[in-house]
Amino acid sequence: MLPILPGATLGILGGGQLGRMFTMAARTMGYRVIVLDPDPASPAGQMADLHVQADYTDHAALRRMGQACAAVTTEFENIPAASLIELARVCRVSPGAAAVAIVQDRSHEKTWLREHAFATAPFAIVSAASDLDAALALTGTPALLKVSRFGYDGKGQAKVSSVAEARAAFQAFGGQACVLEGFVQLECEVSVVLARADDGRCALFPLAENQHVNGILDISIVPARVADALMQQACTMAREVAEQLAYVGVMAVEFFVANGQLLINEIAPRPHNSGHYTLDACVTDQFEQQVRVLAGLPLGDTRLLSPVAMVNILGERWQTHSPRWETLLAHPAIKLHLYGKAAARPGRKMGHFNVLDMDSAAALALAKQVRDAL
Numbered sequence: 001m002l003p004i005l006p007g008a009t010l011g012i013l014g015g016g017q018l019g020r021m022f023t024m025a026a027r028t029m030g031y032r033v034i035v036l037d038p039d040p041a042s043p044a045g046q047m048a049d050l051h052v053q054a055d056y057t058d059h060a061a062l063r064r065m066g067q068a069c070a071a072v073t074t075e076f077e078n079i080p081a082a083s084l085i086e087l088a089r090v091c092r093v094s095p096g097a098a099a100v101a102i103v104q105d106r107s108h109e110k111t112w113l114r115e116h117a118f119a120t121a122p123f124a125i126v127s128a129a130s131d132l133d134a135a136l137a138l139t140g141t142p143a144l145l146k147v148s149r150f151g152y153d154g155k156g157q158a159k160v161s162s163v164a165e166a167r168a169a170f171q172a173f174g175g176q177a178c179v180l181e182g183f184v185q186l187e188c189e190v191s192v193v194l195a196r197a198d199d200g201r202c203a204l205f206p207l208a209e210n211q212h213v214n215g216i217l218d219i220s221i222v223p224a225r226v227a228d229a230l231m232q233q234a235c236t237m238a239r240e241v242a243e244q245l246a247y248v249g250v251m252a253v254e255f256f257v258a259n260g261q262l263l264i265n266e267i268a269p270r271p272h273n274s275g276h277y278t279l280d281a282c283v284t285d286q287f288e289q290q291v292r293v294l295a296g297l298p299l300g301d302t303r304l305l306s307p308v309a310m311v312n313i314l315g316e317r318w319q320t321h322s323p324r325w326e327t328l329l330a331h332p333a334i335k336l337h338l339y340g341k342a343a344a345r346p347g348r349k350m351g352h353f354n355v356l357d358m359d360s361a362a363a364l365a366l367a368k369q370v371r372d373a374l
């Protein structure tokens with residue numbers, strides 16, 4: 001494919017913070033950017049050359065966007081596959097509809113992982129309440145019931161310890177298709193963000209160690225504090241996932257570490273929250289990489305320049321007072337990123353900050369201290 005060079009127009013489906021950071025990276029490199037998102041106040045729309053306010057199923061709007069763009073990518077997994085197919089009629093689209101269709105549905109994703117011999121937590125697909133007995137017998141208790149579609153950040157998930165609880169949770173989710181997963185005793189969680197180009201070239205960012213609170217990412221620590229062999233194995237597995245999906249674009253693979261083993265939790269067909277550390281700590285960040293792979297440019301160097309701890313800033317920080325930015329900004333090696341969201345709701349990702357220190361334990365300690373003082 002001929003590279004799409006600066007001056008051309010790139011498009012992104014979805015206007016949240018990931019789309020915003022893609023837009024900023026693309027504009028820094030001299031591209032024009034069109035964002036499609038129904039929300040008039042979308043974080044990416046504020047940064048774009050043009051914000052098309054339309055639904056992801058509006059094929060006329062999609063076609064118009066595609067005609068104005070040399071290539072289009074996406075910032076979230078819930079774009080209907082039919083919309084990506086429609087767009088691909090008029091411009092280059094990556095990632096492709098086939099890969100997105102697998103990973104946007106937890107049942108398809110888990111089944112695909114099993115068919116391709118990737119280790120996961122024990123799971124069973126639940127299509128009807130009558131599947132729950134056999135499913136719980138397979139996973140054991142406790143287990144997590146997760147909706148197959150549109151769940152994120154621990155939403156659409158319930159921990160259950162009996163068939164009665166599983167039935168109640170399944171009913172509470174409206175009887176929609178779910179996956180029941182065995183609850184795994186986690187040693188830690190890690191993730192790999194990578195980019196794969198259409199000629200198969202792959203570039204991986206360093207492994208991140210991720211700590212969650214209430215199912216939402218709180219802190220990422222890089223380098224991850226795991227053995228080199230495990231790090232290598234995670235990179236190999238992530239690369240194989242990308243290859244076997246014939247994936248083109250930036251993707252993230254999230255892993256559980258349990259009993260010294262890696263289990264794949266989820267695949268995200270886009271840049272990932274656990275890759276935000278790359279914005280300040282790597283030669284190329286994950287959003288520039290998304291621009292490069294979309295435009296068919298050489299992939300950027302993913303080298304880590306400094307150990308780093310990334311902290312998410314959630315809406316609850318605004319509950320009693322505005323965050324004390326001055327305490328954060330007093331530290332010269334902390335980099336603040338805010339997403340331009342007006343309403344701060346609990347659990348909503350409002351921004352993040354990266355703490356850089358050549359001593360990674362010091363970076364983590366300062367990250368926690370500043371998080372708690374905000």
Ligand code: AMP
Binds near residue numbers: 152189
């Ligand atoms: P998810 O949205 O599926 O990535 O889940 C959010 C978080 O919940 C994960 O990052 C884990 O911290 C936790 N979690 C999810 N599934 C499991 C599981 N099967 N066993 C233990 N913890 C889990």
